[in-house]
Amino acid sequence: MHSVHRLLFRLHHRHRYRWAAFLAVALMVLLLRKLGHYAPEAHGTLRLLYAIGSGMMLIAPFFEWFVDDREWLCYRLWGVDLAEVLRRKSRVLLHQQGLLALAVPACWTALHPASWHVDLLRLAALALIALAAAPVIGLAVYPVVRRWLRQTPMVTGFIGGGAQLLALGLALLSYLQPLLAPLLLVLCRHYGRQMFTRSARALDQMELPVEHP
C-alpha cells in the first residue's frame, strides 16, 4: 500500500516525464558550453540564458495543479478537502521539482568548473526562489487559467505566460542579487498560505463542463 504522497508523485511523474526535463537541462548546458568555447566573452550572457531556461522548467508544472477535468472530478466526487489536496500536491511538486533544482547548479558547475564559486550561490538562489514563487503564482492564476482553458487557448497562453514571466522575473532578480532570496522566500511563504484556501474555494465553485445534451 502506497502513501498518498507517493501516489500523487507517480501521477505527476508519469504525466510530465521528469527524465525529459533532466535531459533538457543537460543538453542545454552542453550547448551553452560549446557556445562559450567559441565566444568566451559571452559567458555571462550564456549563464543568464541557462538561468532563464532552467527557471522556466522549474516553474512550469506549478501552473497545472489538476492536469485534466477527470482528476478534478475525482476529488469532487470523493468529497475531499481541495485545499488539503492542493497542499499535498504542492509538497509533491516541490519534491519533484526539487530534484530538478539540484541538477540545475550541479550541471552548470560540472561543465563550467572555472566559474563554480561565482555560479553556485546564484543558481542555488534562483532554484530556491523559483520553487518558492512558483506554487504561489501558480495557485493565484490556476483557477482563472483553468476557466479560460475551455474557452480560448490563446487567452490561456496569455494569462499563463504572463504569470510565468512574473515568476521568472522574481527568479532572475534572485539570480542577479542572491541577497534578495531570503526576503522573497518569506514573502512567498506568507502569501502562499492563503492561496491554497482561496484556490480550493474557486475550484469548489466550478461546474462540470457538460456537452450540450
Add this chain to the structure above:
Amino acid sequence: MSMIALEVQGCSRRFRSRKGTVQALQDVTFQVPEGACCGLLGPNGAGKSTLIRILANVLKPDVGRISVLGEPLRWGRHAYKRQVGFMLEDLALMERLTGREQLELAARLYGLSPEQATVTIEALVAPFEVATALDRWIETYSHGMRRQLAFLLALLHRPRLLVLDEPFEAMDAQAIEAAITLLQARHREGATLLISSHCLDKLERLCDHLVVLHRGRVRFAGSVADCRDHLPAAETLEAAYLRWLREG
C-alpha cells in the same frame, strides 16, 4: 416513520448554447426513503444524467431544492460525499495511474487505514474482470473495465447512499451479475440506492421504488408495488414503461 434519504423539490435546469436552449429538467420533484433501492428510468435525453450530476453537486440547478441524507445541498460544499458514492456518466478516473493505485488513492483520501484499504480493495475487485488488470495503467483499459473500476470506486468507502448512472453499461454478463450481487448486499446492509439504467429487467430485480423521467419531467415516482397496482391486469412493468413513453 422512515427517513428520507434523498429529496428533490422543483428542480429545473436549462442548457443554453449557440444551437438553442434545451430544458433538461423541469420542476422535478421526488423522494427516496432511507434504505430504498430506487430505479431512475427514462429514454435518452430524459435528464437522468443531468439530475445525477446535480445530485453530485458538479452541476448547478437553475431552481429547486435538494436534500441528501437530511442535509440541504449547498453549491460548493462537498463534504456530504464522504457518505455518498457516485458513479457518473463522466468517469472520474486518473488515466496515468494503475487501477490499483487509483483505488488506493481514493481509499487513503477517504481516510481508510492502509490495512483496511488493502482488505477492502481485494474483496471488492475479486469477482470482477478488472481484478486481472489492476496493475496496468487505466489508459490501457477497455471501456467495460473503466466502468467496472468507476463502479467499484463508488462503493469503496461503504457509503450510506449510492447514486449510480448507468452502472451496467458496457459491462459483460459476468460483471453485471457480480455488480447486482454487490448492490443487493449493500441494500440488505441498509444502504439507499438510486440507479439510473435503461435495463428495466435489472432494475426490476433490484428496485423497490421507481422514478420515471421523460423530457425532463417526472412521469411516475413511487414504489414498484404502487406502480404495479395501477397497471392493467397482465401488463408487465416493461410494457407499461414503453406505453408511457409512447403516450408521453
